[in-house]
Amino acid sequence: MSGRGVTDGGGATDEERLARVALTRIVEPGDELAGSWLTRYGPVETARALGAATPLPGVGERRWAGLRLRAAAARPAEDLETLTALGGRFLCPGDVEWPGQLDDLATARPVGLWARGAASLRFAALRSVAVVGARACTEYGAHVASMLGAGLAEHGWTVVSGAAYGVDAAAHRGALAVGGSTVGVLACGVDVAYPPGNRELISRLGQEGWLLAELAPGEHPTRPRFVLRNRVIAALTRGTVVVEARLRSGSLSTARWAARLGRHTMGVPGAVTSGLSSGVHALLRNEGQLVTGAEEVIELVGPMGALAPVPDRPVLARDLLHPATVRVLEALPAGRAVPVEWVARASGTAAEQTRARLGELRALGFVEGVQDRWQLTHPPG
Template structure:
């Protein structure tokens, strides 16, 4: 007898012996004004939103079914209770999905995320990070994102192009906490976006390190983006939602489980250009992120620790086996990751995207920036680009994160090639 795989639920108990999940829903007014879409969401987005509430992240069987039938056709098949041989899934699984689809409305979820100051992005959107496609059939169905695009927050796709994951033990030592915080600050000061999971320990230190220097950070959650977990990190998660981005595959209101934490790690590994492990015992979950990063041909790095520390043993094993490169500073991380292609050589600063890949308004701003060493003020650039000053500033920050321009006092100028 075939048994259906576990069906995603808004409430699920953790395995025996695991502490009960404590969470708190994030206040919707804490960060940003709502952005209600002007047009009804298209069927593709509605169907993908529905799937994020039905399935567990990384379900390769669903990924293959989406390829065969299209996401709209697949979800319609669930609604209708289509025969198992038609969808290529177990009959009991289809029945379970059909029953759950009657209990919620995905359009409501899309309206809620807009009111919370966020959005649901899907493959094909201009904001979709295409590097997630490297996950193949287990790539995310879509991503719920909290944090509005602004002058400091260009799209997730652009931020991910300059991102580094910093992961490690929740129960880190004082050494690990110090190193993770310092690494987060050093990376952010060099223009890198720090990505982690908002857990206790190394994650927290890395996020705080980036925020301490007014840098950019992204938290990839194992719950809905309206849920604060762990409870003790509520202030940090709220701050990231205000000054950075919260990202999740899970629909609003869905709680974390042990399984979801493991699956979340693959998104961190795929989203970023490289992963740094600060402290990790031999069986630490952070090592799964490092292994996945290596499998995806991302740079995998490790921070060495005391040889007497069990929490550094996993990192030392990665380095000894050649599965990770030893690094000791943000500068070394940047040199290693930046050495991809001639445009990213560590000896000079250069753009990480060709000009023809820029959105037209962004390209207009770039064209307006003079080649002189003094540059030009925002007001003049906005005039030449025929955009508002606020929009011009937003695009200048995007161009800065991509290595095209830099601030020079109150002016902006082109980055000089060495």
């Protein structure tokens, strides 16, 4: 790689790109202290300082020693070669393909993104929605997530999730099933299939959609990395939908990040007796908005005027009756026949008009006449 003034066609120079690649080996995702160093000194000076004995501001001696150990082991050129061999690339802030909405994370912004998949990530992310939820979801949760993924994709929206078991996988598969756009944000290297049971899905995401990671190739996930990964999912999208989640579910952290960043937070309700929906219901009681389908999600995150269709109300035969006829029908008692005069008095309708309305109801199958008395039948619909 050559000097500071040379670029590779993106927003970063070769030197800056190598420095950011090295930093993905050295600092953990979402490290706001490291983010403040990047803001103050830039990637090249920050990476260089991590190889020196004098600590940067704000860091303790013990942590500095750990960072220096990682810095000594970093091999950025080799990491780039590894990913290039897999058909991937490394994105830096300022690159043409960099999703600008990630900058909303400020000092928690990713140092860079390792990416596999199609080009034009920035354009795909401009119309994107996160669909997240429980790993051990119910059949209901998997069905809803799949329908949301497919519905959003069919309307031209990119579905973003974490490629985990359960809701995440169902949302990705729903989008892929209709040939739609979908992004998997990993808590490990983009060359690591985790969880192993989703290996085939993760491979498809890398070929037909996108795989993104903050961690260098070969890195494996940890519990904190899963939680920190969620901030990228939230920042990348216009809104987050939680399908199923317990009260302490990690997927709720994605919704909290979305709310913090001014994005829409949405939840799909479940049975009030289901512990797997308790976290979603808590979200809905606070800042979340209730959604039941892709059109309702798009109404919230899409352009003005993208309104969800009003659900059709089932039309019953009695809904088509004239109000005066309904009044006569409602006056008839259940289980016994009564004369016209009784119905007229009960409905407050003149006897002649009552007789006409009863004739109409008989023709429609609502009532029957028995020796000048009238009683209810079991009307159709």
